[in-house]
Structure formats: C-alpha cells, structure tokens
Amino acid sequence: LCFAYASALTFTSSSDQLEASTFTRVMTLLQYAEEQWLARQQTPRLAEVYALRALISVRQGKIPEAARAARQALALLSPEQSTWHVVCQTTLAIEARWLGHFQSAYQTLLRGLSTFRDIQEQEGSIVLKLFLGELCLEQGTLYQAEELFQTALREAKEGSNDQARALAGMAQLAYEHNQLAQAQQQAQQALAISMTINDRLLQVQATLTLA
Numbered sequence: 001l002c003f004a005y006a007s008a009l010t011f012t013s014s015s016d017q018l019e020a021s022t023f024t025r026v027m028t029l030l031q032y033a034e035e036q037w038l039a040r041q042q043t044p045r046l047a048e049v050y051a052l053r054a055l056i057s058v059r060q061g062k063i064p065e066a067a068r069a070a071r072q073a074l075a076l077l078s079p080e081q082s083t084w085h086v087v088c089q090t091t092l093a094i095e096a097r098w099l100g101h102f103q104s105a106y107q108t109l110l111r112g113l114s115t116f117r118d119i120q121e122q123e124g125s126i127v128l129k130l131f132l133g134e135l136c137l138e139q140g141t142l143y144q145a146e147e148l149f150q151t152a153l154r155e156a157k158e159g160s161n162d163q164a165r166a167l168a169g170m171a172q173l174a175y176e177h178n179q180l181a182q183a184q185q186q187a188q189q190a191l192a193i194s195m196t197i198n199d200r201l202l203q204v205q206a207t208l209t210l211a
Helices: 002-011 020-040 043-059 063-074 082-098 102-118 122-139 142-155 161-176 180-196 200-210
Strands: none
Touching (some): 002 020, 002 043, 020 043, 063 082, 082 122, 142 161, 161 200
16 A cells, blocks of 8 residues: 555656655655565565655756666566566666667667557556656757657547647747747747746756746
8 A cells, every 4th residue: 555655646747747746755665665575575566665755856856866666676577567667778878878779778768668558558658758868869860859749649548748849849949940939939939838847857957948
C-alpha cells in the first residue's frame, strides 16, 4: 500500500516537480516500502521502489542520484517488468546525455520508445519523444527535433507538463530559425502552463527563451 500510494502521488501530480510536502511524503512512503520488501525478500517489488526513486530524481534534476537508483533497480528487475526497465534505461540515457555521450543516449531512448509503442504505453511514449526532441535540438538536428516536438504536442493533454515541454521545445526551434515572434508566442504559452502547474524548471526554460 505504501508503494501504491507513493506511485499515485507521483503520477497524478500535474507537475513533474512535486510540492515539497508531497515529495517528503512520497520519500517516506518509499522508505517504508523498501524496509517491508527487504524484510520479505520480495526482490521485484524492491526493484520498483528503486525505479520510482530514479524517476523522481530525474524529474528533480538530480541526475547522479537518479542513475544510482536506476542501476539498483536494473540489477533486480525481472524481464516481465518492461515499463520499469524502460524508466531505468531512460534514466541512464539522461545520465549519458548529461555526460556528453549523445549517441549512446539517443540509441537507448529509441529502444525505450520502441518498447513503449509495443506495449501501448502512450504517456511514456510522449515523454520519450520529448527527451529525444531535446537531444536532437542540442545536437543541431533541427528537422528531426521539430517532428518529435510536433508529435508530442499533438498527443499531449491540454495544460499538461508534456504540452508545456513540447511548446518550450518548439519555441527554441523557432528561435534557431530566427522566427522570433513565433518563438515568443510559444514560450509564453509554455510559461503560462508551467506557472499553472507550478513546474519551476519549465518556468526557467521558458523565461530564458523569452529573455
């Protein structure tokens, strides 16, 4: 029950950035779940605790911490836990991107996207398209980045973190193409959504584009 409640609090949050009180509650619940499953030697369930910690740490921008948790989880996950496998591999792809290993990150994200398509994990697929779009933007493959951001924008829920990230990506692309009016409009849209859902990292990203 502790893990289920922690998962619900994480995945129903409108923002990837959990409120401080919610974050503290989730971490406490995961600690209880870890202690219980360690005592019962329930390895696959224990792996899920580490995987969820990895996801939360990525959302907080704590990449080394996230990667450590992802490696803990991957050592314990069963082959049937495919969604959590992708979550952890995506975390390691983000670490690779952070370390400058862009091709490795790109290939890992592509494999994850393929898995999510196979199991029809729609929301996870959107997130991976956004990560791929951001990676392509950083590497200067602008046409590919545009395709990924546009697809994510079409599929994202109205007013969601995913929609704001897609708009922020499109704004950066417009800026690269010197389409300043369009860049400003999309950045303002991203900023408005990020303020509504209280996502601080997205607020910073959109504000920087507007600067």
